[in-house]
Amino acid sequence: MLWALPAILLPILIHLLNRLRYKTVHWAAMLFLLKANRAATRRAKIRQYLLLACRVLLLLFLIWAMARPLVGGWLGSAAGGAPETVLLLLDRSASMEAHGGEQLESKRAHGLALLAQAARQSAGSHFALIENALRAPLEIADASTLPTLRMTEPTDTAADLPAILRAALDYLAKNKPGSAAVWVASDLQASNWRPDSSEWQDIAARFAGLPQEVRVRILDLSTAPGRNVSVAMKAATLRVRDSGKAQLTLGIELKTDTERKGALPLLITRDGARSQTDLALHTAIQRHSLKFDVVKIEAGWGKIELPADDNPADNAAWFVYAPPVPLRAAIVCEGPSAQRLRTAAAPDKTRTADVVAGAAVNWKDTALVVWAAGTPDDRLQGWVESGGVLVCFPPAGSGGAGPLGITWGAVEVAEKNAPFRVTAWDDLDGPLARTESGAPLPLARLEIPRRQLPAAENAHVYAAFADGRPFFIGRKVGVGHVFACATLPDPEWSTLGEGFVLLPMMQRLLTLGGQRLAPPTMAVAGEWKPDDAQETWTPLEADARRDWRWHAGLYQSGARKIALNRPDAEDLPDLVPAARLPELLRGVKLTVMTGALALKAESLQSEIWPAMLIVTMLFMCAEMLLATSKAMVSMKPVTRPVTTPRPAEAVA
């Protein structure tokens, strides 16, 4: 429409033409006319130029309005030619449900509105939506339907931004559009973006290698920490004591993104019955164990809710518990440590532990295998991968390869009166974590005169000696775990046999291995899948819109129940700095739109032709006022002699 811009010269042309279309009048009263002309010229000229300017601007704004202009600024740059394909990448993880800034709508809803508005501007482009739950490109016919699509609804899943970008790259490689734009709406949560991942180099290289022009625009929907508190369910275990009484223990973790302190009311629903309890908040991350006496030893379910805050999606955690299954440990050990290990594994009647030879292990029912023998059994690998927990102790020999990739160093003996000491250990997670009451395990009290250091690829060091050598390591193998300890519970080796560390450690490992024997009662939304794809899992609560594929909550299939919770990583408040994004996507034509939350969707790249029309009307009014008050055209006194004055007559 801007080709019509020369039309703004029309008023000037008309004005010039008008000047040529005068009529000639022979006039007698020139005396007054000259006086009047002198008086009126200056004022008239000003008004005349104003009127002319009004008319020119009026036309300019009219043409501008008809060209349907877009708001300029950072999104206005997107108007420079609509790409053939627009990929809309939406992070709809749980953290995106947080309120954005002062607005009541969620970051996801705001991002969607922005995406829909941006898509509306590229009318004629081809649209595809890729969101984090399925990561499958969804073709969209009409971008305005974006906020109403089921695939843009909130989820309780985590987002894997590298994977989403890879899906976008796959789509671009497969469909080969002439030009493309990739819009990403995300809150830049560090756990979603994984900025330290090596995948980014690959992604940047793939973008750079695309034959077509691809521009990536990231809507930065991050906010500064607010007053959010999240609750996560760590464990829900039903324990049966020797007396026959059962107790339900709920391990919860509360996270705050500010230094909010004080009492926090917790609404607990257990098997449909509601109760409330207050917890004192004192640190950013704190764990609690809530204990409930249970009358019947049978399965149950429930949830824990927090009061409404910035993010409504992380205020609930669900749990399902089941009666404990009998736990059996197998001790494959020769020597004086065997009995100590057996006692540590089976201190009461609810657990059993047998000291057996490696070949005699009952693989089917055993939850924990303690291996302190030489040659590993071939079946050990398959058993661990199916969920078993193996803990290895030094074979006390010359070292070498142990089971499942564990290798042993040589036996080291400490100098007299200077035993090895454990000085650092992971007291948050793993078998050496603090007790339910919050007390740390007394690893520092261990005196270890003799040690044999384990090593394994990709192993996590749970505890380390003062010299930095590993004391206790572990790694995941398949669904199961392998752990290795650097000393034996033998008085010659260490004071581990006294039990104050060994007992809780063994019990925790036994419980961990017991999960293999009982079907899972709790899982992560978005990651969990039914064992049998034919099973129908329906929401246990009345909210029928919940879908186990991406919503947290309680689901059941027949008599089985499962509690799905959002991934722990979604509660982490860490963000990727927007300045780091160009570093991650090096070489990509990238625009990071910071402060996207402060923008209103209507004002974002919106058409401003109504405003143009209003301006046009204002100019019309001004023109009318000027024209009606005192009309104006140019007057230019021209004096030239005329030979024969004629009587008054009009000569057009």
Next chain:
Amino acid sequence: MSTEHHWDFLDSGVLSRLSRLTVSVRMPMLGSVTGIHRSATRGSSVEFAEYRKYAPGDDIKFLDWRVFARTDRFYMKEFEADTNLRCYLVLDTSASMKFTSGTVTRFDFARRIAGTLAHLLVHQGDATGLVCFTDKTLHELPPRRTPTHLRQMLDTLAEARPQGETNLVRTLHDLAERIRQRSLVIILSDLFTEVPELLDCFKHLRFYKHDVAVFHLLDRQEFDFDFTRPVRFVDMESGADLITEPAVVRDAYREALNDYLAALGHGCREFDVDYRLHYLDQGYETLLTNFLLQRIKRTKGGRR
């Protein structure tokens, strides 16, 4: 003798209707012969003027004996003298007199007034002269009261053509200096000249005790200035032109014209000039009737 159709600016109907009225003057005249106008001197008419005390040498024919019998004092009885009138018809024949927005030009209009007045004046026995001027005096017929002179005046009027620039001021000053006796000076013009200079002329004429009457002839369009489109105005006298948008200058033009008319009217009242503004779209008979009747009223003891 010129044929009558040369005098087509004369309307016999108007003449016959106006012939019952007198062209009178507002002040005593000093005529050469007896006429119908009051003289500045005492004379022998039947109209009593005043008493005055007897002075030695007075003709005792005019001594009022009755007053002497009653009061024992000598009073002379004086009577008004009647004399004739000398009138100058001063006609602007510059090019600007050609203007009209209707059918009758300003010059035609002025010529009708001048012809009619000349006819009336000569027929009531008053000496009438004619001065036609532009920037110089083109024709000057001294006042006479013979029918031959009237015909000569009418012929001159019939043959006059408006052309050239005007110099009313110089003409009037010259005239004031040339006329030796009190006269009635009737000026017919558009008066498009600066008011102070014009008033100086009137002052000059009035100084010599002339009775000055001014017929200011304007076209309605000159007053209304009702043009709508851009117009190139060409000065009828100098030929200078001006392209302008009338709507733009209309207000300023009217303001200038009104100021001019107000100043002129005020100056004429100040110098006792019989000023008559008249538009060309109004009939000249009405103008003349009013002119004559008001003069008759103003003349003390107006009489025929």
